[in-house]
Amino acid sequence: MSIIPAAVSRFFHRTASSPHFYALADRFIPWLLVIFLVLLGFGLYGGLYQAPADYQQGESYRIIYIHVPAAWMSLFIYVLMAIMGAIALIWHMKLAEVMLISSAPIGAAFTFIALVTGSLWGKPMWGTWWVWDARLTSELILLFLYLGIISLYGAIEDKRSAARAVSILALVGVVNIPIIHYSVQWWNTLHQGPTVGKMGKSSMHPSMLVPLLEMAMAFKFYYGVVVLQTAKLELLKRESTAQWVKNLTETSE
Amino acid sequence: MSLTSAFLAIVRRDLLLAFRRRAEMANPLFFFVLVVTLFPLAVGAQPNLLQTMAPGVIWVSALLAALLSLDGMFRSDFEDGSLEQMLLSRHSLSILVLGKIFAHWLVTGVPLMLIAPLLALFLGLQDTAMSTLWLTLLLGTPMLSLIGAIGVALTVGLRRGGMILSLLVLPLYIPLLIFASNAVERAASGLPVTAQLNILLAMLSLAVVLTPWPTAAALKMSVN
């Protein structure tokens, strides 16, 4: 605690107090939602309509506009969870625990989307639904890591212990992700597996690249909305006996 | 000095305990042999097929056998209150945990290494790959105990933690599985394996340094 200036720690504790966070989330959500929808509109228009067909893969490459951003999100959310886990473990911040556990289902969902769209993209390219390609395999392992977190949280009854357990696990996972990633990639080159598309970002034409980035940003704002909504729910569940929740139920009547 | 003696005391205690429960101790070993035996029965006994599959089969079986033995690592200490006493010891829990992991490796990993030549024989693994199989087991089985310890520590308080334990631990074993079985495979076809062994060594050193912390933290959480 002592390494942090008092003012910063005071700010954190004020923001981190549940009712304050709840109100703040309410204020942010509409804005995040609007930005998400705008980016989504641009991204979809650019990706599905404006961008030309790929000269090798034809129109099927348009799956890239959800597959790749979803794969990015799956990793991004896991890293965020590990950061939340570190904060929760070091400063015992309840809010970080809540954000961590609220992120897990949506992270798993993005991982699942990346897997399924990868498979749907692969079918016309490879002729089979599943090929042990490096990205898909890593993504599958990442899904297992997410499922581990979710089921561990569900299995421990005392939710404070559960949050601590999950924080530890997320940190362990994040140390392992690069190792897993590189080992899988190495294994893949060794067995000469196929790879989805050609993902050299530099070689991508701007008319194709810009929508991809727009979709990636859109997904981040989407995640922002979902994680805040889920965190609000989680806070209510955890603190259902607290006074601020009672005030809330009265005003909502 | 007293830190070393505490470490040694816990290793000695766990070895003594394992010796007094030796019937239980042999189970993962039987399991290891049994799983390996199942493969020829399932895929047929063509020597070529078995030979190519041997490194993978042995390593997957080792993984599963280790998984089976993990549950016992902290279970009895958790149930009889010894773990609480270790938490209150004047030594840091991570050192004691490292001692427990080391003892666990001695009673589960080392037997796997000793019985591996027999299984290699069953599957017709080339003689040239034998020393590499040994080396990968020597470097790899401690990692099975180290990484597994985190998972056990997280689930030891759960009534039915076994399923979740495998879900937590198996994905973390994947890099080890990849490098270890690949090294054996390469050795079988007469290729150099120093790169793989170096990677395994690096991973082992990393695991020795890093895993006791989360394990200790997870045990504290479980005792709660």
Added chain:
Amino acid sequence: MDLSRPALTAKNLSCSRDERLLFSGLNFELLPGQLLLLEGSNGSGKTSLLRILCGFRDADEGELLWRGEAIGDSDYFSEMAYVGHADGSKRELSVAENLRFALAINSPGHYSIDQALQKVRLSGFDDNPVQTLSAGQKRRLSLARLLITHNHLWILDEPFTSLDKGGVELIENLMIDHTKQGGMVILTSHQDLSLQHLDLQRIHLDTCH
């Protein structure tokens, strides 16, 4: 050691379990030589409080000070010892083996293993495996652990269960000896203590809300 200054101070502790408030606003001070008895009905949070005092659990609010410092920063944990529901002994090991291990991971205290076994009336049992002991003998074995290791504060969770009259007396005598030397005891008990001549503090947890 300053005998007039509180060794352990609890400030405004609160604890809840599964969204149920067990106690809140709990304050106490424990002076050297004092004994603190925690009372309360089942589920009133006695065990939870003991576990907070052992550092196994964090209190939801409040702090614990050992000689004026937060317990995490002080040498609290090397000066306290705990005997809980579970004995903390290995069934397969002998009495002496268990005690030697306890000694290896803690600092040595006033008594040798032989002396301690004599005090808890277990001499001659050195080589018996713990699983052959009766429940009362196991309990006395865990008390022997308190004697052989260095500590000022004993935390005892229901120390009198499964003990006969002689066993209860034995523990009471051990606690008297310990507090006479400036040691402290915190314990929970269903039975009422017959220790009139001790410096006894009581906290009733049902009233701590």
Added chain:
Amino acid sequence: MTLEEFLYMGGYAFYVWTSYGLTTVILLYYILAPVVQRKQLLRQLALKQKRGQR
């Protein structure tokens, strides 16, 4: 490009639209579920409170 051509996706309609459709369903679920569940929870809590007051 006509609408039909657009929907046809150069013969890859099934793969492309299944991907987008599935993603839409999943994303919609995750954005709506917490809102619905929170409303339910608040209603339950309010009920409990009323019962408690009487």
